[in-house]
Amino acid sequence: xxxxxxxxxxxxxxxxxxxxxxxxxxxxxxxxxxxxxxxxxxxxxxxxxxxxxxxxxxxxxxxxxxxxxxxxxxxxxxxxxxxxxxxxxxxxxxxxxxxxxxxxxxxxxxxxxxxxxxxxxxxxxxxxxxxxxxxxxxxxxxxxxxxxxxxxxxxxxxxxxxxxxxxxxxxxxxxxxxxxxxxxxxxxxxxxxxxxxxxxxxxxxxxxxxxxxxxxxxxxxxxxxxxxxxxxxxxxxxxxxxxxxxxxxxxxxxxxxxxxxxxxxxxxxxxxxxxxxxxxxxxxxxxxxxxxxxxxxxxxxxxxxxxxxxxxxxxxxxxxxxxxxxxxxxxxxxxxxxxxxxxxxxxxxxxxxxxxxxxx
Numbered sequence: 368x369x370x371x372x373x374x375x376x377x378x379x380x381x382x383x384x385x386x387x388x389x390x391x392x393x394x395x396x397x398x399x400x401x402x403x404x405x406x407x408x409x410x411x412x413x414x415x416x417x418x419x420x421x422x423x424x425x426x427x428x429x430x431x432x433x434x435x436x437x438x439x440x441x442x443x444x445x446x447x448x449x450x451x452x453x454x455x456x457x458x459x460x461x462x463x464x465x466x467x468x469x470x471x472x473x474x475x476x477x478x479x480x481x482x483x484x485x486x487x488x489x490x491x492x493x494x495x496x497x498x499x500x501x502x503x504x505x506x507x508x509x510x511x512x513x514x515x516x517x518x519x520x521x522x523x524x525x526x527x528x529x530x531x532x533x534x535x536x537x538x539x540x541x542x543x544x545x546x547x548x549x550x551x552x553x554x555x556x557x558x559x560x561x562x563x564x565x566x567x568x569x570x571x572x573x574x575x576x577x578x579x580x581x582x583x584x585x586x587x588x589x590x591x592x593x594x595x596x597x598x599x600x601x602x603x604x605x606x607x608x609x610x611x612x613x614x615x616x617x618x619x620x621x622x623x624x625x626x627x628x629x630x631x632x633x634x635x636x637x638x639x640x641x642x643x644x645x646x647x648x649x650x651x652x653x654x655x656x657x658x659x660x661x662x663x664x665x666x667x668x669x670x671x672x673x674x675x676x677x678x679x680x681x682x683x684x685x686x687x688x689x690x691x692x693x694x695x696x697x698x699x700x701x702x703x704x705x706x707x708x709x710x711x712x713x714x715x716x717x718x719x720x721x722x723x724x725x726x727x
Contacts, residue, residue, distance in 0.1 A: 370711035373689030374517055374664065375541070376561040378706040383615045401611050406604050411611075415600060418614035425617065425626060426550040426573065433579065435572040435592065436600040436610050441467065441540045444557040444570065445474035448536060451582040451592055453479035453508050460484040460507045460533070464523075464659075465492045465516025466695065467538060475511070484510070492519040494656040503531030509554065510535055515542035517562075518693040520655045520666035520700065525630075527552070534578055542663045543571070544620060545705055546630035554578045560609060562663075563705045565616050568609035620705065629705050636703045636712035637662040643719035650727040651719065654698070668698040675699060678722055685718055687711075 371378040394401045397410060404411055419434040426432075437443070448471075453459050458480040461472040464487050475481035484503060485496035503510050510533045515522040517540070525548045534554035543558035550556065555574045561567040572592070579596050588594050594602050600610075620629060641660065644651040644667050654666040669675045678699060682690050692698035701715055 368686055370687045370714055371689060371707065372687060372701045372703070372711070372715070374562070374693070374700060374702040375559065375704075376567045377563075377689075377702060377704050378711075379566070379612075380616065380619045380706045383612065383619050383706075386615055387612060402608050404607065406601060406607050411607055412599075412601070414611050414614055415605070418610055418617060419599075421614060421617040421621065422571070422573070425544065425620060428550055428573070431576050432550075433574055433576065433596045435574060435595040436605050436613075437570045437572055437595060438568065438606060440559045440570055441538055441557060442470070442474075444538070444572070445471045446478065447590060447592070448509070448511070448555065448557075449475040449478040449481065450586060450590060452534075452578065453481070454583075455479075457508045458482055458504075458506075459509050459511065460503060461511045462486070462496060462501070463488065464495055464513060464521050465519040466693075467516060467518070467540070468511075468513040471511060471513065471538060482507075487521075491654075492516065492521060493654060494659045495521065495523060498528035503533060505532045507531075507533040509533055511537070513538040515539070515661050515663050517541040517664050517702070518666075518696060518700075520653075520661045520664040521659045522655075522661035522663065534575075541702075541704075542661070544626060544629065545633050545663060547626040560613055562702070563616075565613035566609050568606040569613060571613065616706075632709065633662045633703060633705065636707065636709055637665060639712050639716040640665050640701055640703070640719070643716040643723075647719070647723045647727065650723040663703060665701045665703065666692060666696075666698060672697070674726055677726070681722065682715075682718060685714075687715060687718065 391400055422434050459475055460482050462485045463469055463472050472481055485501040487494050487496055510530055514537050525546050536555045537553055539556050540559040541562045544563050555578055557572045560569045574592055579592050582592050644653045652668045669678055679691055690699055690701055692700045703712055
């Protein structure tokens with residue numbers, strides 16, 4: 368058995384893989400694969416509409432929100448958000464808690480006046496800023512946060528501190544749909560699908576109607592959120608198979624018991640791995656401060672680079688893949704997205720305990 372801890376593209380539910388396999392050659396009696404079907408066909412339009420409806424149902428959102436299926440990943444959103452919503456003479460605010468928030472902020476700075484409201488860079492991105500250490504400006508065009516930093520393993524709580532009246536924008540690429548949260552407090556949420564939602568190739572954007580209407584009208588048509596909303600994400604050819612897979616994952620989440628069930632399962636998995644860190648007498652050193660620990664990406668170091676290489680090699684031999692930390696920081700990272708099983712988390716925790724006993 369392979370235990371897949373890849374940070375993205377990441378594990379998919381076996382049930383979803385099996386269903387996609389069964390439907391691959393002949394989708395619902397059409398005689399065609401979804402891979403070769405027109406995005407203008409009634410079959411694909413039904414998939415596209417179902418994916419939007421299923422996602423809004425999971426989030427408890429109504430007609431004042433749209434779900435858009437876009438391409439370019441979160442990196443494209445880093446540019447599209449300020450292009451659409453950062454007016455000349457206006458400003459946006461960013462709270463930066465890790466590498467991806469840094470990238471979003473740097474891109475916004477290239478395109479307009481982006482202000483750094485708070486950052487934990489001086490702490491090595493190990494924690495979250497104290498809520499009394501910053502005051503959001505209500506005049507900001509929007510306030511941007513990254514709810515989970517995949518590289519550093521730092522995550523905001525599901526119940527956010529008071530972040531003011533400015534439209535709240537969030538990169539949720541690595542913890543979207545992993546737990547219940549108040550989706551209605553956000554004006555825009557974006558998430559690359561390849562962690563909790565599906566395969567690589569589609570970026571899901573959940574956006575409030577009033578923000579769509581506020582977007583600039585002088586951009587190229589393909590760069591406007593309004594274009595995707597008006598055309599139900601079908602202005603140009605969408606990533607058809609990726610959206611189809613997203614819809615299967617959404618149905619799987621619903622069948623598992625929704626976001627509450629995801630949260631319970633994810634908390635259980637993370638608790639086992641964090642216990643292996645905390646009970647190792649310092650052999651494993653977690654990166655994130657306990658109060659800011661991510662349930663999705665658990666990052667830690669061993670006493671030496673040599674032991675980290677040995678850890679990764681022996682883990683690979685034991686069927687555990689994807690545990691190397693991001694190339695920019697090194698170390699170890701276990702990604703425990705929705706589709707990673709409790710059995711895989713158990714196997715990792717046991718391996719960590721045994722490795723520490725042998726080499727600690």
